[in-house]
Amino acid sequence: KTLVVAPPPSPQVAVAICLLRGKSVLMGRRLVSIGNSKYSLPSGHLEFGETFEECAAREMKEETGLDIEKVEFLKVTNNLFLDQPTPAHYVVVFVRAVLAVPMQTPLNLEPDKCGGWDWYEWDSLPQPLFGPIKAMVMEGFNPFPY
Numbered sequence: 001k002t003l004v005v006a007p008p009p010s011p012q013v014a015v016a017i018c019l020l021r022g023k024s025v026l027m028g029r030r031l032v033s034i035g036n037s038k039y040s041l042p043s044g045h046l047e048f049g050e051t052f053e054e055c056a057a058r059e060m061k062e063e064t065g066l067d068i069e070k071v072e073f074l075k076v077t078n079n080l081f082l083d084q085p086t087p088a089h090y091v092v093v094f095v096r097a098v099l100a101v102p103m104q105t106p107l108n109l110e111p112d113k114c115g116g117w118d119w120y121e122w123d124s125l126p127q128p129l130f131g132p133i134k135a136m137v138m139e140g141f142n143p144f145p146y
């Protein structure tokens, strides 16, 4: 009887958005497979033909109802998830953006995937942080232009 081992899934690309408001960023607790119960930024899979900026605006709208502008590329990181139910490999493209309508408030449009959105100051982020974000914070990453 031969043991058949499934090949690992191919690496995928995701975009994560540092939505800046004053000294805070928008974060929410993930309730899905990868990073379950960890605090993360609004993020999502890059879909066919999208630019990074288009993906950021689409995922932000889908997940929070917010309209964003001034989307800028910040950094890309390579993330291997071996401690999950199934292994995963994500290249995460980090961008920053600001609200197109300054006082717009976020809605939790995917309550099965997110515990709720809130604004957190960068120097007092919620814990535990989702792996890719934690790694950036640990190396002193700062998404603010000011």
Ligand SMILES: CC(C)CCOP(=O)(O)OP(=O)(O)O
Binding pocket: 014, 015, 016, 032, 034, 042, 043, 044, 045, 059, 090, 092
């Ligand atoms: C590693 C992680 C950023 C993977 C992709 O993000 P996500 O689970 O938020 O994806 P979707 O919003 O597209 O469902």
Ligand SMILES: [Mg+2]
Binding pocket: 043, 044, 045, 059, 062, 063
């Ligand atoms: Mg999404």
Ligand SMILES: [Mg+2]
Binding pocket: 044, 045, 059
């Ligand atoms: Mg998506």
Ligand SMILES: [Mg+2]
Binding pocket: 042, 043, 044, 045, 059, 063
């Ligand atoms: Mg998402």
